[in-house]
Amino acid sequence: MIEKSFVMIKPDAVKRRLIGEVISRFEKRGLKIVAAKMLDISQDLAKEHYSEHKEKPFFNDLVEYITSSAVLAMVIEGDECISLIRKMVGATNPKEADLGTIRGDFALDTGRNIIHASDSVQSAKREIALFFDKSEICPYQMPDEHLIYEG
Numbered sequence: 482m483i484e485k486s487f488v489m490i491k492p493d494a495v496k497r498r499l500i501g502e503v504i505s506r507f508e509k510r511g512l513k514i515v516a517a518k519m520l521d522i523s524q525d526l527a528k529e530h531y532s533e534h535k536e537k538p539f540f541n542d543l544v545e546y547i548t549s550s551a552v553l554a555m556v557i558e559g560d561e562c563i564s565l566i567r568k569m570v571g572a573t574n575p576k577e578a579d580l581g582t583i584r585g586d587f588a589l590d591t592g593r594n595i596i597h598a599s600d601s602v603q604s605a606k607r608e609i610a611l612f613f614d615k616s617e618i619c620p621y622q623m624p625d626e627h628l629i630y631e632g
């Protein structure tokens with residue numbers, strides 16, 4: 482089943498010039514980037530995006546972190562890509578993330594874990610709608626899709 486996931490490269494990773502490194506992993510895997518934009522997240526958008534965590538002790542720090550500087554917001558498409566991207570991203574705490582995952586290779590601290598990815602079909606729909614207008618999502622064919630997908 483082809484899915485769309487919302488993926489965001491967080492301020493620490495943008496500043497550390499890791500955008501190319503991270504995007505390259507998704508591209509090499511065969512996934513398709515169908516929307517992308519740099520933005521400074523407002524306080525309101527940050528609180529809405531992370532609303533499931535509003536009662537958590539780390540909520541204020543999380544909002545401060547994600548609004549501290551520019552992020553790269555993306556929509557990535559591919560077969561069962563929501564769970565696949567979560568696996569590529571690795572555990573929330575980078576110290577527990579497997580080597581070979583994005584957080585396991587490039588991060589050390591939960592509060593600076595460089596990337597966000599939707600955790601379910603429902604969150605992906607909600608997050609994509611929060612960050613992107615329908616007109617900003619650009620479908621296209623990859624000429625090697627038959628080399629990536631069997632059928």
Ligand SMILES: Nc1ncnc2c1ncn2[C@@H]1O[C@H](COP(=O)(O)OP(=O)(O)OP(=O)(O)O)[C@@H](O)[C@H]1O
Pocket residue numbers: 534539543572573591592593594596597598599600
């Ligand atoms: N115990 C914690 N202490 C500090 N920050 C935390 C803690 N738990 C989570 N966070 C921060 O809140 C974010 C959202 O937490 P969540 O449980 O949704 O993890 P995640 O789904 O792996 O991360 P994300 O939603 O950013 O993809 C984490 O990415 C991290 O930046």
Ligand SMILES: [Mg+2]
Pocket residue numbers: 600
């Ligand atoms: Mg999450």
